[in-house]
Every structure is written in structure tokens, then in C-alpha cells.
Amino acid sequence: MSIEVEKSNIQVVNSPAGIEGPGFFATSVDKVIGMARKNSIWPLPFATSCCGIEFMATMAAHYDMGRFGAERLSFSPRQADLLMVMGTIAKKMAPILRQVYMQMAEPRWVLSMGACASSGGIFDTYSVLQGIDRVIPVDVYVPGCPPRPEQVLDGILKIQELIQKESIRRRDTPQYKALLAEYGIE
Amino acid sequence: MAQAKDKKEKMVQQTAPETAEKLDEKEYSILNLGPTHPATHGVFQNILKMDGEIIVDSEPTIGFIHRAFEKLSERRPYNQITPITDRLNYCSSPINNIGWHMTVEKLIDTKIPKRVQYMRIIIMELARIADHLVCNSVIGVDAGALTGFVYVFEEREKIYEIYESICGARLTTNIDRIGGFERDWSDVTWAKLRKFMKDFPAVLKEFEKLLVRNRIFMDRTIGAGPISADRALNYGFTGPNLRAAGVDYDVRVMNPYCSYEEFTFDIPVGTHGDTYDRFMVREHEIWASYSIIQQAIDKIDKMPEKDFHGNVPDFYLPPKEEVYNNMEALIYHFKIVMGETNIPKGEIYHAVEGANGELGFYLVSDGGRTPYRLHYRRPCFIYYQAYPEMIRGNMLSDAIVTLSSLNVIAGELDA
Amino acid sequence: MEDILPVIESKLRETFGDAIVSAEMSKDFPVFTIKKDKIIDVVKFLYDEPEMQFRFLTDLCGIHFPDNKGQELGVIYHLHNLRRNWRIRLRIFFALNDSVVPTLTTVFSTANWMERETYDFFGITFKGHPNMKRILNVDDLGGFPMLKEFPLEDPTRTDKNDSMFGR
Numbered sequence: 001m002s003i004e005v006e007k008s009n010i011q012v013v014n015s016p017a018g019i020e021g022p023g024f025f026a027t028s029v030d031k032v033i034g035m036a037r038k039n040s041i042w043p044l045p046f047a048t049s050c051c052g053i054e055f056m057a058t059m060a061a062h063y064d065m066g067r068f069g070a071e072r073l074s075f076s077p078r079q080a081d082l083l084m085v086m087g088t089i090a091k092k093m094a095p096i097l098r099q100v101y102m103q104m105a106e107p108r109w110v111l112s113m114g115a116c117a118s119s120g121g122i123f124d125t126y127s128v129l130q131g132i133d134r135v136i137p138v139d140v141y142v143p144g145c146p147p148r149p150e151q152v153l154d155g156i157l158k159i160q161e162l163i164q165k166e167s168i169r170r171r172d173t174p175q176y177k178a179l180l181a182e183y184g185i186e
Numbered sequence: 187m188a189q190a191k192d193k194k195e196k197m198v199q200q201t202a203p204e205t206a207e208k209l210d211e212k213e214y215s216i217l218n219l220g221p222t223h224p225a226t227h228g229v230f231q232n233i234l235k236m237d238g239e240i241i242v243d244s245e246p247t248i249g250f251i252h253r254a255f256e257k258l259s260e261r262r263p264y265n266q267i268t269p270i271t272d273r274l275n276y277c278s279s280p281i282n283n284i285g286w287h288m289t290v291e292k293l294i295d296t297k298i299p300k301r302v303q304y305m306r307i308i309i310m311e312l313a314r315i316a317d318h319l320v321c322n323s324v325i326g327v328d329a330g331a332l333t334g335f336v337y338v339f340e341e342r343e344k345i346y347e348i349y350e351s352i353c354g355a356r357l358t359t360n361i362d363r364i365g366g367f368e369r370d371w372s373d374v375t376w377a378k379l380r381k382f383m384k385d386f387p388a389v390l391k392e393f394e395k396l397l398v399r400n401r402i403f404m405d406r407t408i409g410a411g412p413i414s415a416d417r418a419l420n421y422g423f424t425g426p427n428l429r430a431a432g433v434d435y436d437v438r439v440m441n442p443y444c445s446y447e448e449f450t451f452d453i454p455v456g457t458h459g460d461t462y463d464r465f466m467v468r469e470h471e472i473w474a475s476y477s478i479i480q481q482a483i484d485k486i487d488k489m490p491e492k493d494f495h496g497n498v499p500d501f502y503l504p505p506k507e508e509v510y511n512n513m514e515a516l517i518y519h520f521k522i523v524m525g526e527t528n529i530p531k532g533e534i535y536h537a538v539e540g541a542n543g544e545l546g547f548y549l550v551s552d553g554g555r556t557p558y559r560l561h562y563r564r565p566c567f568i569y570y571q572a573y574p575e576m577i578r579g580n581m582l583s584d585a586i587v588t589l590s591s592l593n594v595i596a597g598e599l600d601a
Numbered sequence: 602m603e604d605i606l607p608v609i610e611s612k613l614r615e616t617f618g619d620a621i622v623s624a625e626m627s628k629d630f631p632v633f634t635i636k637k638d639k640i641i642d643v644v645k646f647l648y649d650e651p652e653m654q655f656r657f658l659t660d661l662c663g664i665h666f667p668d669n670k671g672q673e674l675g676v677i678y679h680l681h682n683l684r685r686n687w688r689i690r691l692r693i694f695f696a697l698n699d700s701v702v703p704t705l706t707t708v709f710s711t712a713n714w715m716e717r718e719t720y721d722f723f724g725i726t727f728k729g730h731p732n733m734k735r736i737l738n739v740d741d742l743g744g745f746p747m748l749k750e751f752p753l754e755d756p757t758r759t760d761k762n763d764s765m766f767g768r
Binding site: 252254256260261292419420421422433435441532533534537544546548550559561567568570571572600601 | 627690
Binding site: 061062 | 220221222223224227228229249250252253257258269270272273276277320335336339340343346356357358596597600
């Protein structure tokens, strides 16, 4: 007798390119580690203003950032992978942002959400830092004021692409060291 | 215990008299509830002096998101200031926008039709519901109850969809114009609004069942961060925080604007001014706002006319057909878009009941195209001063719950 | 609402005489201009007097008129009588080099941060304030931002291309 098994509509992540056989699967270490890293990001929400509320809406049930693996928010920099800077950074706050970035352990990425974090936004004033890339290196910029949750998720997907392609020993590469030297870190 | 006491006495005997005195004194620990902290919703810093778990004193520092709104407003023409007011209390930005427009309309002495006023009231009360939903669910999150937050944010999404169908934006809405709304509300908006009104009570009742008579929640919040009515008035409290302390001051009733005098609604008042009272006052205010929206929808349904703006040709953009066919409309359009309309000279103060209290706009105009001086009376800035007094003697967890029940929005704090 | 300007004006003039420089209506607010050194006495009088009872300080802010020589800076107080729903505005004006004003924190605790903000923005010091420090700006800003001559934009920026934005 045949049992009708309903076709499962659970989506699983595509496995990377590799050699498959009965009971084994061989691929390069980078690809597996990249796949593991990108689907388990622990973001640090550095929410200062209005973009923080849109981030709360992105984490909530309707737009659900958790389905991309970024469910567990970490407020401690040592345990976080992705620093999401959301909102205006004033000059008073810039040293604190730098300190949080320096406290993060490798590997770390930075997502700048919103116009204010990317470039100062509509606040071209004496007290607002015109873009966080003046104090820390940024990987992905998400424009908008505030960006729609779909845009934020697009930014997260781009971070995932970066994480997949990156070598696992990025911290030793000369380009990375030169980048951090530009910012005066380490 | 006895061993430790003996050891200490031995230490006291062995040390010099000056240091021995200090050993008997209490030693306080300093804890930095820093600008980046999961519990502070926004960037403000509190340096706490603690005796074990009890807070003895605290020193707040603000200004980590000072964006110079007042200086920026002196540079921008009147219709370009609306996006700045959005970012004051960004959880309920329509109230700020409409409050600013009413200030300008008061200065230029213009009359707004009734239908527009009722539409404005609907939007303002929706914003108030949205803000109170955030505050109450976040009080739950800070006490450990994360479920309510997720349920309630779905309702916020529905409110966002209503705003989006009117003005195109979700959070920082830039809704409404000087003189009325930019276009009449579509059928989609009305359908979404009516559906929201039908479905909302069930969700709110579910949220209330979770927290209102919850033994754990009540134990956490009753007695946390109390303030008496006298001290609250002296500190300039307004809004739900003042009403929780026992004073029924509501700007909508005291100085009615935008036809609020035609609506009947309750003003909930608490007794002790602690966190539970603030939570309950906001909860009842959500119900009051719901009833106001219902009354406004009924009133608008009975009105045959369909106007959505007043007659303010100097500030309100004329319709595009007229701009292309009529010389006058073309000139008005040009002047408004380029920001070359002058405002009459004068000084005015207008206050609206924001979600946190009396949001005031003090505008001094010298007859130019931009304000000479625009000062925002921000309720968060004024009542956050009382925070050290409110948490003195409380434990750290109570201080966290008090902070979230005050609903301090960083944008409004620093402006 | 009854006409409150004559009521308050007569009470103030009989107690303070010529410390009341002017009294007028501005839209719907009675506005009184007071001499700087008498402002605390006037506010205390309005607080204590049983017919006045202005027990709520709505707002305190500064203002700068660079063209009024000798009276460039000003402080504006908004008071509110909650029982009778009366709102008034008090103004004091003084010169740039005479910018020390007595503090209102003895009467209203809410004036604490409002005065710090006014100091931060205009450089007006309040004598007797418990904590006269900057509140919103960084401590080493070097200047008072809301004065008309202070630039809005950061002058040390090197990346703005003026030829493209037609400044």
C-alpha cells in the first residue's frame, strides 16, 4: 500500500558546490564556513533614533528578520558579528560608536542603516557626524529615511553575500590591515 | 557571617585611625547605564551610584543625538519644517506634523473646514494609539514579557499601512499640509481604517489579558518609580505621566484645538504615579482614542461635502490642472515650492497633546520666509529631569521598568 | 474667557511699579516685559498670590536679536495657571555683556534643564543654578550655537563641492 506523503515546503539552504557520494560530501572549507556564518549572524542593534523603530518592525512578526538566521540579538559587542548602526550619530556619540566597534571580536561586519548613518542625512549641522564611515569602516549602506523593512532585509542579504565570499582569515590580509590603519584602529 | 565581622574588626584595629574611619563607611559602586544599553530605548546615559542593588543617586547625561533642530528650523521655509517635526517623537510623528501646521495656521489666522479637522483628529488619535502600543509593549519587554510586543507590533503595521495609503511613508510621515490634507483619502484608506477599527479591540483585549491582572507584572511594576502629583507639577510633567500621578491635565480638554470640544472621551487618572499607573493610564487612553476615532468616522460619514483642505492659497499647493491653465495658480505654485512665501510678523505659542504630553511650538516670525526663532517645548526633555528623584531608593530592575514606562524618546529629548 | 490682561497687569504694576516695562496682548497671550533683576520676584509673586497662582512653568527659552543694541539677548518664560486656565508670557531683555540672570530653580524644579539648555545655546549664565554645564552639545564646542552669527553647518568639512551646489 502507498502512503501519500505531502511534499514538504520547508526551504533549506542550498548546499555549496562539491563532490557528493553515498555517505559523504566533499567541498572546500571556505564554502562550508561561509554558509554557516552567513546563516547565523548575531546582530548588534546600535539603534539611536527613528531607524531603530523601523528595525523593531523588521524584527517583528510581519517582516521577520529571524528567518535569515539573525534572530538572536546580541547587545554585547564581544558576542556580536554584525554592527547595525541605525539612526543619527552625533559627534558626541562618535567616540562611543568607535569604542563599540573596537570591542567587537573578528569576524565583524558593519551595516549602516538609514541616510543619517550613511551620510548625515537631512541633518547637515554642526553637531551631527556626516556619515559613520568617518570613524569606522562600513560594509553595506542601506539608504532611506527610514528605509522600508524590505530594504533592510536587502541589506542583510548583501551582507550575507559578503560573508559567503570572504576568506576565513580576512583579518590577516594586507588590504584589511591597511583599511583599519586608515581609521587608526589597532 | 561572624567570621567576616571578626576579620573586619581585626582590620580596623590594625589600620591607622583615618583609614579605619573610612572602612566603616558604606562603599558605593558606580554603574554606568551607558548610552548603548538594551534597556535604554534611545541614547541617554545614566551613571548610577548604588549600594548593592539599591540606587542611591544617579546623574543623567543627554545630548547624544542632538541634531540642532532649532537652528535648522531657522534656515528652512515653513513647509520644509514638517519633516523636522516628524523626527521629534518619531513613534507618533503625525501629531507633531499636525501640531506644527496648526501653529502656522494660528499665526496666519486661517479657518479650516470641519471635515478636515475630523480627518486630522483621526490621524492624531491613530498616532497616539501607535505610540502607546509601543510604550506598553516595551514595558512588558523590560519586565521580561516578550510575547505582547510581537502581537502588538502587527497592529502597528496596520496603522503604518493606513498612513502609507494617505501620505506614502510609514514612520516619519510628513503627513498633512498647511491648510489641510494634500489629497482626499482614497477608498482604500477608508476600507483599511474601518477594518482596523473592527479588528483592533480583540487584539487589545488579548494584550490586556496578558499583562493587566498578571500577578508577576503587577509585583514588578507597582511601587516602581513613584512620583507625587506635587513634585510632578513642579517638574513640569504633562501627559500620561502626570495623569498617572493624579492630575487630570489634558491639553485637548484645557485648550481645545481642532474641534476636540465636540468629542466625548474619558481622561484616565492614576493615584500613585508609579509604573503600573502609567501603564494603565496609557492602556485606557488607547481605548479613549479608539472611541474618538469612532466618533470622528461617524461624523464624517454624515457630512455630504468632500473638502479636504481650507482656503489658504499662499501655502497650499493649487491643483495641477489650475497650475497649467491659470496664471495666478502658477505663481502661487512657484512661490510655495521655492519657499518664497512670507509669513506675517508675530509671535505665537501653540500646544497640542502629544503622546508624551504637551508638545508646544513657540514661533517668532519677523515677516520673512523662514522662522526667526522656533522653540519646541518637548515633554520628554522636561520630565526626564525627574528621573533621578523617581528611582532613588529603588532597585536596578525597577529603575529599568520606570525608564521604559516614562516613554523617553531620544529624538524628542535632544532635538 | 474673560479679559485677563488688565487683571494681571494691574496687580503686577501695583506691586512692582516700573519693573514692568510693558504689557500687551500678542494674539491670545498676555505678554509682559520685565526688568532682568526683578524676574524672580515677579515669578514668585505670581506663584504665591492667591488670585494669580501661576504654578506651572510651561517653557523657558532664550532668544537673540543682534539688531537691538543693548538688548540683544532675551529669556522668555511661559507660565500657566492650571486652575483658571490662564497662560501668560514673560520676557526679559539684556545686553550681551550683561548676560547673568538669576535662576528660577528655587521656584520650579523644571527650570533646571531648561536653563542649562538656554546656557548651552545662548551663553546666558544663571546665577545660583546647581549645575551650570552644557547639556546637549559637546563640552568643547567653543561657542554658543543659537546665536545668529554661529554657522549652522560644520565649517571644517572638506568634502562639500560648492561648485555643484551653487552656494
